Amino acid sequence: MARTKEFDREQALDRAMHVFWSKGYAATSLDDLLDGMGIGRQSMYDTFGSKRELFEAALERYLDKQEPEYSCLATAPSPLRAIRDAFEGIVDMTVEEQRKGCFGINSTIELVPHDEHIARMVVARHRRTEDEIYAALERAKELGELARSKDSRGLARFLLAALQGLRVTAVAMPKSAALRDIARFSLQALE
Numbered sequence: 001m002a003r004t005k006e007f008d009r010e011q012a013l014d015r016a017m018h019v020f021w022s023k024g025y026a027a028t029s030l031d032d033l034l035d036g037m038g039i040g041r042q043s044m045y046d047t048f049g050s051k052r053e054l055f056e057a058a059l060e061r062y063l064d065k066q067e068p069e070y071s072c073l074a075t076a077p078s079p080l081r082a083i084r085d086a087f088e089g090i091v092d093m094t095v096e097e098q099r100k101g102c103f104g105i106n107s108t109i110e111l112v113p114h115d116e117h118i119a120r121m122v123v124a125r126h127r128r129t130e131d132e133i134y135a136a137l138e139r140a141k142e143l144g145e146l147a148r149s150k151d152s153r154g155l156a157r158f159l160l161a162a163l164q165g166l167r168v169t170a171v172a173m174p175k176s177a178a179l180r181d182i183a184r185f186s187l188q189a190l191e
Helices: 009-023 030-037 041-048 051-074 079-091 095-100 103-114 116-142 152-172 177-190
Strands: none
Touching: 009 030, 009 041, 009 051, 009 103, 030 041, 030 051, 041 051, 051 079, 051 103, 051 116, 079 116, 079 152, 079 177, 095 152, 103 116, 103 152, 116 152, 152 177
8 A cells, every 4th residue: 555645745845946956966965855855765756756857846946936036027117127126136135145046047057068958948947037038128118218229139138147147146256346336237238
């Protein structure tokens, strides 16, 4: 007779995500995951499969949770204010939050150069975010917040890269003047 699961799958997945986020994929052992998730080895295999499958599920969950971060650009009363808020939000994070970095960016740096499946996951998310920023810029033009002469697609790509660079810089230099400078100069592209 099969035993019923005695843990919450989504909660265990969140815990695994945080273990991978803090240690990275390669440095995370199975014991780290089991301790962090609070479940047994067989339960992990039965529910999530391999360490690799668990990582993919955790990364997908993280990316899904981050979706609202940029999807709000579509409905913000001021698209440019919402973009500015995204930059300022990173600058204003606590040192602990800044040092932790972004699980998506951390995974990109660690795995994308040699992992096609993770690369496809990350590129798909990257394109969706770029499209959300692009749509916000187009809306800003309609509202008269942004000059119609601005290249919305190129600007969306630049702003996304600047946001990602800001997150990476924040890991190395949290709460530094450099973060404010990067945000300020990046946002000048909207003027």
